[in-house]
Amino acid sequence: MDTNLALVHGAKEPQLCLKTMRDLIDDQAAQYGDRPAVIFPWQSVRLSYRQLADRSKVLAKAMLEMGLHHGDCVGIMAGNCYQYIEVFLGGARIGCPVVVLNNTYTSAELLNAVKSSSCKLIFHSTSIGSRNLMGHIDTLRGTQYPNPALPELRRIVSLGSEAFSDKGVEVQSYNKFTSNGLSVFMNNATLERAERKVTREDVVNLQFTSGTTGSPKAAMLTHSNLINNAQFIGGAMQLTPDDVICCPPPMFHCFGLVLGFLSSFYRGSSIVFPSDFFDVKKVVNAIIDEDATVLLGVPTMYVAELEVMAKTGQRPRRLRTGLASGSSVSQNLMEQLRETMGVEKMLIAYGMTETSPVSFITSLDDSDEKRTTTVGRLIPHTAAKVIDQKGTILSRGQRGELCTSGFVLQKGYWRNEAKTQEVMRRDENGVLWMHTGDEAMIDADGYAHITGRIKDLIIRGGENIFPREIEERLMSHPAISEASVVGIKDERYGEVVGCFLKISGEHRPTNREIQQFVGEKLGRHKTPAHIFWLGDAGVGADFPKTGSGKHQKHIMRDVGNRLIGIPKAKL
Template structure:
């Protein structure tokens, strides 16, 4: 029998939509009018499809009134609040790409992201959960004509509190800024003129991602990318206007914004945001109080929710399915979800930020053997293949790099043609492929099995962490000579950061808690090492395992770290 090539093509039906977000907003408002589009339980806010349309027009006019024009970037750093959705819809209306800024950023990371994306306007919460963002506000306030670290930034809008601007930089509250949309000089004809300039292949959203070097890049995602991706994922979940989705994942991530909000929005459903950041008790309360039918999250979130439900005795009445991303759902977890939540089938989605994000997804009709061990099959208008290191097409069942093509591919990286060419390459037939960096197998039925990562990434609770930035930070510490960060398996987060370290000569070995704070204060707490392993300690050799060319064999370190953590004594757990 001739081996089958590791190449698959998605369905050609239904046809793609070629429309802008602005036109979709108006269509949905006319179709669903006063049906509830979004609920923000923690803010006690409920907005209908008509209200979102009207409010996005007012905010869009306020953006035009301050001088924004087609192609100008708008940034937002906040939790899952109603203002976030309004900013996204308004920016989409007038052709201003919305840059979603990770709310775990340090102040320096925020400044760098705003600088790289050339934001002219930034919306910034005063806090996310219990974390104050006053330092972040101050670092943006410091951008003035006297201190031009952010020369493009013209205004900061605070989503809480009252801030006063300094020389050259205007600062306003959200309500004050929005009131500018009622200006007599900014009538509907001005808004319509701005909307008429927007095209489906224009950039709607900039999402920061990284390559194996950890160098931040912004994926340019278009109206066509995001609207169709959301639509097809919503189709896989069989969403209707009767569904109520609960969305704990953050809006700064494709999961919350596309697989959450836009999935729901394109299908006339209702979406609930229980809290500004993940609060398991508020999620469980929302499942019951809002009569939720679909729950989104990563496996760690589901585990926490099950723990709370076990204690409180709460159980949702209509929950029928859910969507997980970041890793597959084990059979054991699936059994618990079915028994304690009533979820019959949990869907698994796979993709990357650069592909809007989903390219593979399981189906409600998949057999259990596929639903818990694969990431499903390609979505419509998408193709995928598995290749060897030389670019040669492999056969089904052979491991290699997964590449994808089709409508979902990003337009490229913002102002970075070099990196775009590195990851997006045309084949001999002129087809453009995204090289994912993930190792995979395509089986005989066309399902994808993700077997590892070619690119060096740690995925903690669905969030990508890039080892190099952690390694560079650790080696800035006077007590560390060399560092290598790897993924350590973890029941709650899937993976956490583990670091193998070599002591600097003539210094005292730093304590693990000290190193954790050292990394966390600059890069964020989620990037701090959960485990530190010192070369020369029990079970660890005196030097890093290396290839003939001197590269550290990280897969060997992964194996050693996981054995020490899960099968042997661990001296360095933080």
Template sequence: MDFNLALVCGPKEPQLWLKRMGALIDDRAVQSGDRTAVVFPWQSVRLSYSQLADRSKIMAKAMLKMGLQHGDCVGIMAGNCYQYIEVFLGGARIGCPVVVLNNTYTPAELENAVSRSSCKLIFHATNIGSRNLHGHIEALRGRHYPNPALPDLRRIVSLGLETFQDGGIEVQLYNAFTSNGLSESENNSSLEQAESRVIPEDVVNLQFTSGTTGSPKAAMLTHTNLINNAQFVGRAMRLTPEDVVCCPPPMFHCFGLVMGFLASYFHGSSIVFPSDYFNVDKVVDAILKEDATVLLGVPTMYMAGLEVMAKTGQRPRRLRTGLASGSPVSQDLMNQIRTTMGVEKMLIAYGMTETSPVSFITSLDDCDQKGTTTVGRVLPHAAAKVIDAVGNIVPRGQRGELCTSGFLLQKGYWRNEEKTKEVMRKDENGVLWMHTGDEAMIDAEGYAHITGRIKDLIIRGGENIFPREIEERLMTHASIFEASVVGIKDERYGEVVGCFLKLSEGCQRPTEQEIMQFVSEKLGRHKAPKHIFWLGDAGVGEEFPKTGSGKHQKHVMRDIGNRLVGMAPVKARL
């Protein structure tokens, strides 16, 4: 290998775990037995490894009794709850991919995701925090069975206690559904047969992501993908059965499901999910009461926790490390975490949904400089390279597009061969690479530095937001003639949505609140613009900055927006 080129390969040890999820469940039940596997304080639920194994069998048998077969998709939209784990493990046992649905979806976005993934069964919370999801369930049910908009959907299982009127798709309560899997003699043989058909390269999980166009795509992640990503991430955290992991990130994201639950599960640790959605007071309470040793989160979660601890004077007793992902972590934040939380070393992970998700991670042995300015080295049994515009590997220290390869690559996008071929391409040696769209540099020691994004992605507190769908929504407003959306720097979230707007001739300018509400009605609150800039206003300019071919120069608009926000007094911000 030419060590002057930006091409790195991870170590060959430890070995890949090449078994299906069902084998892992049974293996951990034998090894860890009565040890606590998961804790959900807000539900007053604590389950051991043996209990999870038993309950996953009950769930799998209930799915089989409903008529599900190998390859049928099962969806779930819920906060972090014990049912989420049971559905995921139950579906994994019998080869039914579990589609994790974003908690922030509007009813229309949910319907679209369920349709695209051809789910036959949906598990659905009736509430997430104070947010009522009755309308989401009604949208899935339709007025008749089957729902013409969702012809594959057969049943909805409610995780709450609400009842629904007759008509449309059947809604069954969770306990009633799982009771169908309680029969020992009747269903055991069918479960064994179903499990025997599952192989490690089967798809176990569908996670929705998007390209720069904003069109949703479902990444197909296999048993091999997720189990080994969990193995190596947990190894980087040095997890043991003595560890207690506190995990605020949601399980509809790889952070909560893979880097959180599966990493803890693989290494025999305990994991605590403090609440169904992020609640900083419950996170701090869980850290203290469960005596957590590891904390996961995006930087905004750590910032919120620091504020609470600083006010109350509370300090964790055993917290030894944390894992951050989603956006850069500054040295200042690292120092605050060390001082207030007692965490001596933090880990930083980088990846994407399509790489299940982590491809680079720092080490607890790294110096502070590497730990804060890089995303670490590539995982075992994986490789990475940085290429120029024509596909040549650039020298180390030079910027280009980051590509990754190895065990962690998705199987492709669900029923979307065209989009799969766009981002997953073989090189001249027949090696398959994922083209991330991120700009990076690999230094002389093999550490990766993420230097920008080739795609116009906005990362708000670890959540990916794609400008095109917001622009399309804004353009449907009668008063908006032209729109362009960019990421604007934000102290709390890393980035927030900012939009540059041109008023339609003869129309009255809508208020900022009206624009925010208009976007959030269809796309969710986190996609509503925090900063709104109108062409013609002081400092904005009279026209959109454009290239000679007429394309918006978003980097110019980002600079304008960041300058204007920096100049504006705090009280003037939304």
């Protein structure tokens, strides 16, 4: 093999786990018994490995009792609650894919997601935080049964209020539904027959792509996809039964469900979900009260947690590492995490929903330089390449589209073969590759550098500019805690660089100071022509984000273009 080519392969050890989720649940219960598996302080609930196994059987039996069969989809729209874990594991036992629904959906978005994923059963919170979701449930119910808009939906289980009328699709309380799983008519032999039909290549989970642009699609993820991703990510974090993981990211996203819950579950650790949605004070309290050793999150979460710790003086005792995903962690933020939280080594993971999700991750043995400028190396049993527009593999150090292959690949998009074939294509050797849409470079050591989304490319006067390197430069400024760079329309150049910035602390640099700071390292053409500060008129108080915390750049582009079109006197 030409070692100069941007083609890399992950290790062949450790071996892939060949279990189904049912096997994993029962094996962990046998091994770890009464050890705490999941902790939900906001619900005052702690469940052991044995309790989770027992409760998953109850949920599975209740699903069978209502007539669900292998392959029928079960949806859930809720915050991070103990019922989420029980539903996921219960559906997994009997081959009913669990559709995790974004808890920021509007009623119309929810209706589309439930319809497109053909859910027959929906678990739904009546509220998440202060947000009332009774209207969402009414939308799903309709006014008659079946709901003409959702002809396959047979039942809704409410994770809250039980005050519903008799119209439309039947609504049951969670307690009532689970009591069906304790029925004498649903015995263990029936459950075991259903479990035996399940294979590790069956779909266990439908995850909708985050939908930062375009219509979300549902990635079909298998037992093998998720269990092995959890195995290798838990290994990278060096999790043991002595670890306590604090997990603020949502479970409707792979970060919370796979990198959080399953990675912890696979390693016999305990995991804490501090609140139903991100509440920074509850996160900090959970870190302290549960004596967490590992913290998960996107950089925006870490920034908020540091701000609370600076005000309250709270300090973790045992935090040893953290895992970040969604965007890079600057050297400045890395140093603050070390100084304030005691996190010596922060891991960076890269992937996408369609790859279960992680394909690259840094190591606890990597240098700070590698952990702040790269997304690490491939996880085992995967491969990656960087190609040009013609599909030719480039050389190390050259930028192109990143493609990945191996056990991580989704089965495809649910009932959407056309979109599946757009992004999953076989090469001349018959190897199936996922075309990520990310521009990347693989260096001589096999580390991947993600330089931006190909669709986020800024073309200034015919010159290609990738926002990520400008964002990294901006976030190295001590007065900036977050940055997002987008292309802003320009009459002369077509597009110029615009940036949205959040200050860290009290001092706000002048726009000229920011431009000089960027220009010192990156050159004039990459210097922001337009600078928008969060909190200013028309900009907004925070970055527009998806439910999983990713910046929505298409919204920022629209805001920036609108603001530069307003006469200066009105700004």
